[in-house]
Amino acid sequence: MAKQHVARARLPLMNIVRMKGVPILQQLEIEECLLRTSSDNWCIxxxxxxxxxxxxGISGKPAELVEIxxxxEDKIPIIRRFTGGGTVIVxxxxxxxxxICNKDVVDVQPYPRPIMSWSSLIYSQVFQxxxxxxxxxxxxxxxxxxxGGNAQSITKNxxxxxxxxxxxxxTHNMSYLKLPQRAPEYRLARDHLDFICPMKDYISRSDFISKAIDAAGSHFSVKSTEFEVIKPPSNVKFTPTSRLLTKEELEAACKTSML
Incomplete structure (x- = not known):
């Protein structure tokens, strides 16, 4: 027992922030702020x-990805986030x-594929x-x-x-998304409803969240933090880059898609 306590004390600290129903644009702004202005490790x-x-994703083109x-007509907001990855409706x-981690505290090469593989170890514990x-x-x-769809951004540290x-x-919401031109091979040209499945068929929301926190706790020493206290340091100027696309941008993309 004492050895386990010592081993856990040596784990890097991770702040766990639990939120419910926070608008996705606000969440993205919080995450980018933490990535660029904090030196701590976070799980949001x-x-x-x-x-x-x-x-x-940051390089996504609406005309190619969305039924504009x-x-x-239905006034569905479109956000371009600060990370890469594909297009989702949430x-x-x-x-x-x-x-959100410092490169020197996680034993993984700071490149997309190794980080992706590391994350799968976390969720293998969740769904074991x-x-x-x-x-x-x-x-x-x-x-x-x-x-589950993933996206990443990697900075210097x-x-x-x-x-x-x-x-x-x-089900109706999936009709807003086009079949992407660059789809994963295992998709086999399936439409959205044949390609995806709901997690609720396997695990409850509360159990999933609890298990995710427990899995993080096997790699980090976790500490709960309130998201209201998250803000950039007073001496750091931070401007988020995730943003809503304007109606004018979408109308222009709609014209492009009809050419």
Missing amino acids: INDGTDKPNIVM KPVL DHGTIFVSF GIADFSLRENDYVFGLRKF RWIHHTSFLWDFE
Whole structure:
């Protein structure tokens, strides 16, 4: 018991921030702030967001990824986030988990694939004995069906790996997304509803969140922190780069898609 206590004391500290229903744009701003202005390690968990939003990677092109006309008609916000990765539609059925770490505290090469593999070890613990979990290309899957999409950003000394977990989803919302031109091989040209599956068929929301925190605790010494206290240092100027696309941008993209 004493040896276990000493080993845990040597683990790097990680702040756990639990949120519920925080708007996804606000969450992205918090995460980018922590990535760029903090020197601590963080795990951000947001249990659902307030309303449907489409979130694209930093280099995403709306005309290629989104059915823009119905998105405009239904007034679905589109956000371009500060990290890479693909396009997702998120809502109250999405659970978000993000790890923000210093490069020197995690025993992993600071490149996309090693970080992705490291993250899969965390979630292998979460889903142990529950389902046929694996990492396929850049996705978390049960069998051949995706339930978690990942994105990353790597800076000089730090990195973020964040995931949108489909605990549940509205079938209609998937019609806003196009089949991406660069789809993973294992997708096999399946449409969205044949490609994804809800996590609720395997685990409850509360159990998933508890198990995710426990899994983080096997790699870090975890400490709960209130998200209200997160803000950049007073001597640091921070401007978030995730943003809503304007109606004018989407209308221009709509015209492009019709050419």
